Amino acid sequence: MNRPPLLMHLRIRNPEHKFGLWLPLFLLIPIALVVFIILSPLILLAVIVLWPTGWGRVALLAPWYAWNCFCATRGLKVDVQGPREIVKIAFV
Amino acid sequence: MTDNQKKILEMLAEKKISTDEAYRLLNALGSDEGGQKEMPKVPTGTVAKPKYLRVTVMPEEGADPKHADRVNIRVPMGLIRAGIKLTSLIPNDAMDKVNDALRDKGINFDVKSVKPEDIEELIGALSELEVDVESGRGEKVKVFVE
Numbered sequence: 001m002n003r004p005p006l007l008m009h010l011r012i013r014n015p016e017h018k019f020g021l022w023l024p025l026f027l028l029i030p031i032a033l034v035v036f037i038i039l040s041p042l043i044l045l046a047v048i049v050l051w052p053t054g055w056g057r058v059a060l061l062a063p064w065y066a067w068n069c070f071c072a073t074r075g076l077k078v079d080v081q082g083p084r085e086i087v088k089i090a091f092v
Numbered sequence: 093m094t095d096n097q098k099k100i101l102e103m104l105a106e107k108k109i110s111t112d113e114a115y116r117l118l119n120a121l122g123s124d125e126g127g128q129k130e131m132p133k134v135p136t137g138t139v140a141k142p143k144y145l146r147v148t149v150m151p152e153e154g155a156d157p158k159h160a161d162r163v164n165i166r167v168p169m170g171l172i173r174a175g176i177k178l179t180s181l182i183p184n185d186a187m188d189k190v191n192d193a194l195r196d197k198g199i200n201f202d203v204k205s206v207k208p209e210d211i212e213e214l215i216g217a218l219s220e221l222e223v224d225v226e227s228g229r230g231e232k233v234k235v236f237v238e
Contacts, residue, residue: 002170054183065178072170075144079164 004029004067005074005091013086025091036063096121142169142219142237152230161231169215169237176211179203 008023043059050056078089097118104114145167151160182190182203190203223235 054185058181058183061181065174065181069171069174069178072168072174074170075166075168076171077164077166079162081162083159083161 002068002071002074004071005076007092009088009090009092011086011088014084094121142215144168144238145172145218145221146234146236146238148232148234150232150234152232155230169218172218173211173215176206176214177208179206180208 004025006024006026008021008025010019010021010023012019043063047056047060050059073091076089076091078087080087100109100114100117100121103109104111109117147163147165147167149161149163151162184204187204191201194201194203219237221235221237223233225233227233
């Protein structure tokens with residue numbers, strides 16, 4: 001399994017605003033894990049209720065797939081520079 | 093000793109060529125075969141897997157940087173793979189709706205038929221992708237894999 005990204009760099013610059021942020025994802029992951037554990041009984045309930053409709057499987061597997069997608073964002077880089085605006089997003 | 097060297101020596105023994113000619117021929121043969129030995133071997137079956145899909149839009153050369161758009165996007169292949177795998181989560185009812193919507197748009201494609209091995213094949217095929225477009229305004233758009 002891939003390692004998750006540790007930092008997210010966001011930078012937006014236009015004539016009115018200048019905004020830059022280094023988001024420490026490695027600090028947010030434990031918080032997200034705690035929230036997930038707290039919410040897990042509700043998720044389980046949703047899985048049981050939704051199972052006959054076919055969406056229960058989605059509810060069961062979605063957290064795992066979401067984690068995989070999050071891990072895969074490592075290395076993602078978006079850099080858009082216009083005449084007036086600059087937007088940069090990078091997952092490190 | 094190679095066949096060619098043997099032939100030269102036989103011709104020398106039969107006095108068909110002189111010692112000087114034999115010497116020159118052997119030298120020429122030696123350098124040819126030596127050159128062949130030093131040729132780098134091309135590794136087979138070890139094609140590097142593509143890691144990123146890149147999309148770049150560059151303004152024309154000499155354009156004013158203050159009035160030009162630049163785009164540089166790098167998407168990890170793992171993210172594309174993970175995104176395609178998400179389709180396996182879609183319930184059958186929703187898949188049918190997606191198929192119907194695609195059919196309405198004239199695309200005859202069964203989303204249900206996408207399998208994990210197809211995804212790997214698709215990503216493998218992307219390694220040969222290269223799109224290079226130059227617009228009328230001189231902007232260069234490139235889509236490639238690295």
